[in-house]
Amino acid sequence: MARPVTVVTGGSRGIGAATCLRLAADGHDVVIGYVRDADAAESVARGVRGAGARCAVVPVDTAVEADVERLFDTAERELGAVTGLVNNAAVTGPLGRLTDTGTADLRRVVEVNLLGALLCSRRAARLMAPRGEGAIVNVSSAAATLGSPGEYVHYAATKAAVDALTLGLAKELGPDGVRVNAVAPGAVDTDMHAAMGDPGRARRIGAAVPLGRAARPEEIAAAIAWLLSPDASYTTGAVLRVSGGR
Template structure:
């Protein structure tokens, strides 16, 4: 039986990221649970995975800091072995305000985490996975949003712009590294019940017409990520899988 690679999940201590970590672990993947500030939350996920017989480690690091990203990968590989999968899940939604009222500092931080952070992590993953660098290949899954296509709810337009960038990166990088044995895809969730989304935001999204008439659950997004990380999607790259209840 082929041993599954270790997977690094950024922003893995809560919400969709935590659901991804739990599901990957139940399927036999060793998981590096990244966190930026909530070490306690990440360690709780790790403890939960280990209690169920899985393998996991918590690795701190702000994805917006290239040096921290490099250190995060080093720590993950020291604990779990070569990283063969990356889930770029870490992200912010930013200030809830009309575009003309968005503070500059909030916009800059939003792009630093959602866009630059995704790029920095992808760079490190490619350096380790690429067959051109002596790696064994692998899979990168970026977490986008239907906001990239729909423009986002009123008040979170900059967030939508960051996710548009993530989807462009996904397609471009997929083309660039396909022959190096790396697949790059994205999952675009619709409105999902996590601590990043308020009740008001969920209600607003439902009013705009979710055909399934409900918001999604983090575990439903995790299932799509699992498929894209796994060999089951071995002929899939440069693709965005939408998980949005029909939006």
């Protein structure tokens, strides 16, 4: 049987990097989409290839339609028919109240987190639906239902929209044999928190959740891998919360 070919956006770090490595171990060939850190993306690619998988590395800003088209064109040309998509690329902007958040930051968060997921999902659906199979996993956030007041209401709003995208697209594509699900992580110990200006945030929030710690990226990757797998063949339209009980 042909190996599954899965596109992972934001695949050079954090949850995305862990997902690429997990999928390679599970028998997927992987397309790593990344926006700026080519060295980090190549490091993940070495790990993917070390697991015996084929790999393509493609720079892509998911908010740019031409970049998204090139991402999927490269995937199909180099690795074959795309069978899976992980919409993981996302940005938060700086932490703070909505009243203090600049318009440029708001626009970028909406364009990457929502428009990017829409563009990637649309292209994946155009490839998968005629073939009668495929799976999309969106990386949402527990923030979608918590709202994240005082931190990033704008980010939470885009993730709530991703949940709506997941449900609607699952119903739309189900008759075509394409499944669409989401994973909603809570606090995850990645460098995203440092990028938003609070490097200790994951550990601080993690200490307050029922399981008493932040998640490891590999734990989120495991949930994503399950949703892409045949074991989840009757699961679609689900938002799987992986948040330590928060």
